[in-house]
Amino acid sequence: MKNDRREAFIQYLASKNDWCTATxxxxxxxxxxxxxxxxxxxxxxxxxxxxxxSQGYRLVSREKVKADNHYTSPINRIKVILKELILHIEGL
Structure with missing residues (x-):
């Protein structure tokens, strides 16, 4: 995806500030x-x-993106899961 198309897509969702259907x-x-x-x-x-x-697509707020950042990539999710499994002796 070209950067200009990506920016236009994100800007459109930001301007709507609500759910937009794929259609x-x-x-x-x-x-x-x-x-x-x-x-x-x-x-x-x-x-x-x-x-x-099921309502469509919506831009996530920047604050939420920063808060959920450690769960976004597959490697980071694996690290979080392994850490939880190691730290909880009685299991999850």
Whole structure:
């Protein structure tokens, strides 16, 4: 995904400040809903920026992104799980 397309996508979600359906996003960007899912996955590869639910997609607040940062990458999730398993003698 090109950076200008990525920024436009994020800016559009920021301007809506609410849930946007994949169909609405696809119509606005003149792409398919599958492409919208691809965009969201590419943007969220490094850090959770866009939340998804049955209501559609929404930009996650920057404060929440910073708070949840240690859970975003697969390696960091593995580290957190291993730490919890090691520290809890009685199990989880």
């Amino acid at each position: 609405n996003l696809a119509n606005y960007f003149k792409v398919s809903t599958r492409t919208i899912r691809k965009y969201v996955n590419e943007i969220n590869e490094d850090q959770l920026v866009i939340a998804s639910s």
